[in-house]
Amino acid sequence: MLALCLPAHLAAEELGAFARQIDSRRDLREGEVLFRAGDAFEALYAVHQGSVKTSILPEDGREQVAGYYMQGEIVGFDGIASGRHTCNSAALENSVVCSVPFAALEQLARTMPLLQQCIYRMLTRELARNHDIMLQFGIRDAQARLVAFLLDLARRCRRRGLSARDLTLRLSRAEMGSYLGLNLATVSRALSRLQDAGLMQVQGRHIKLLDPPSLKSLVAGESPRPQA
Amino acid sequence: MLALCLPAHLAAEELGAFARQIDSRRDLREGEVLFRAGDAFEALYAVHQGSVKTSILPEDGREQVAGYYMQGEIVGFDGIASGRHTCNSAALENSVVCSVPFAALEQLARTMPLLQQCIYRMLTRELARNHDIMLQFGIRDAQARLVAFLLDLARRCRRRGLSARDLTLRLSRAEMGSYLGLNLATVSRALSRLQDAGLMQVQGRHIKLLDPPSLKSLVAGESPRPQA
DNA sequence: CGCGCCGTTGATATTATTCAAGACCAGTGG
């Protein structure tokens, strides 16, 4: 299953050597913790099946969702620099991850230029992705921000061969809200309004995007932003 | 001056070869553009003197500030994955940057393990930094968010041997607001209130942090967050 | 059936935005 988790352009023979060394699969049940803030950073985890969230919990306050990872995505880059994880990670449903011990990976990469390249690409991709996410947070309007999130989700689904129209959220309203910096109730209301407007169909955690073009223009077009 | 821009742990002899190849200094006047969204990604820029901002401008809307880089920091990671810059960059004051052609750097790194390491560290650091920034955006209260920004700034100043108490902002209120997702007026009011509370002294763009501990607790302690 | 969790929705309070007026400041030209 490792082959599925790792970039395809890794040459076959290298993959063989690689897999022999570090292949390691782990099953998670819903809610099960993958790592915690403060844990030593030992591995990256490729989500093979299911989905995973990351979060922080400020001692005083309530959990804040920091990231959401689905099939084919990689969790754990936080803490790669410091050697310790800076957030918690837990499965949102029964899931399977491939654990990739990072020290071994690095070690191996020293003698394998292609693998080196592969790691490098992972890092830069993650960098670009984070950049995108940060820009999305610039959207101030609650409804537009939510739509941006859903469209991002749709894009990621399409990439993985799933339907980009029929989304199944694995996050609760509260978790979405936390991730987006919105209140649970605000998320719910925004979804209702979007449904009333005929732009999507909402049934609990199943969302059908009825009018992607309009949704896109909603995000790009009329987001009131602070001046500069 | 390149030596100042690059990580110190690069072995001297390698640095020599490196510098000979790619050393390239560029002076920027206030407001001068370093690169634009859509430009081919050719180089990273180490800020040697002064400061630089990145921003996007959605066709419809107003400029949104995406990042702020000071002396000793590196701009341009956006677009490293796609080969094109995804945001604009301009000098906030008269500045000097070292341009580091990235293709050359990569090429060179193939034969220099230490340089390889160095690039690698740059990437992971940037990753960690972005992660931190994203978490800061989770802070919902305008005042607390602003304080978090100022404390981050202070930390970066200290790291660079500048005073962590007396800050000189290079961003206007509007730019700070744009970066933080707040209105200009909100930023101004928050600063006034913080001053009234005796936590800092504000004189235009000069800010003196009078009570860092209280400021820190303000960020961590009582930020009302959505539930999850 | 009753319970707990999740989601929706209303009423209200709080917070931030918007609009607008004026203060401050530096640069410029009379």
Place this chain on the structure above:
DNA sequence: CCACTGGTCTTGAATAATATCAACGGCGCG
């Protein structure tokens, strides 16, 4: 030297958006 001007910052009042509080409905499960 002094107004003038453009930009930035502060502040007030009105408005809009979101959070909070709370009630209720649905659904799965013991």
